[in-house]
Amino acid sequence: MWGPDAIGPDDVRVRGLLQAAFPWFDICLVLFGLGGFDSGIPALRDVFSDVYARAWCATIAVVALGCLLGVAFPERFWRIELYGKAFLAMMLTVYAFALLWAGAVSGDGGRAAVGFMPIAFIGPLIWRVNDVVKDARRNGWKGHV
Numbered sequence: 001m002w003g004p005d006a007i008g009p010d011d012v013r014v015r016g017l018l019q020a021a022f023p024w025f026d027i028c029l030v031l032f033g034l035g036g037f038d039s040g041i042p043a044l045r046d047v048f049s050d051v052y053a054r055a056w057c058a059t060i061a062v063v064a065l066g067c068l069l070g071v072a073f074p075e076r077f078w079r080i081e082l083y084g085k086a087f088l089a090m091m092l093t094v095y096a097f098a099l100l101w102a103g104a105v106s107g108d109g110g111r112a113a114v115g116f117m118p119i120a121f122i123g124p125l126i127w128r129v130n131d132v133v134k135d136a137r138r139n140g141w142k143g144h145v
Helices: 008-039 041-048 049-072 074-106 108-112 116-139
Strands: none
Touching: 008 049, 008 116, 041 049, 041 116, 049 074, 074 108, 074 116, 108 116
């Protein structure tokens, strides 16, 4: 992904997304998952349970790490990134609704307002899912969709 010829001329416009933004996003989600596993995420714990919150955090860390592999080595691990990014979008949706619900139930409007932040990240994830499919087709990666 970071080699001199890794980004084709058709992808020059999105070079920053592919080489910086998405790897950084995945690293941040790994750290979010690990930190949440270690310290807990109150909204998930309040709406579901501590066990669910820890499992959710571990899952998001592992899935984001897989996505990072897919970004770094797209020809080999494109499917992991494809399904991982879609799964991350679903997981962030769950987190957003947990924040919104916890805020509504407790009457804490600030907590509910934070629920819109994870929703903001869903658009770029869905964009990348579509982009990975296009890359697989264009580059003829094994088992392309």
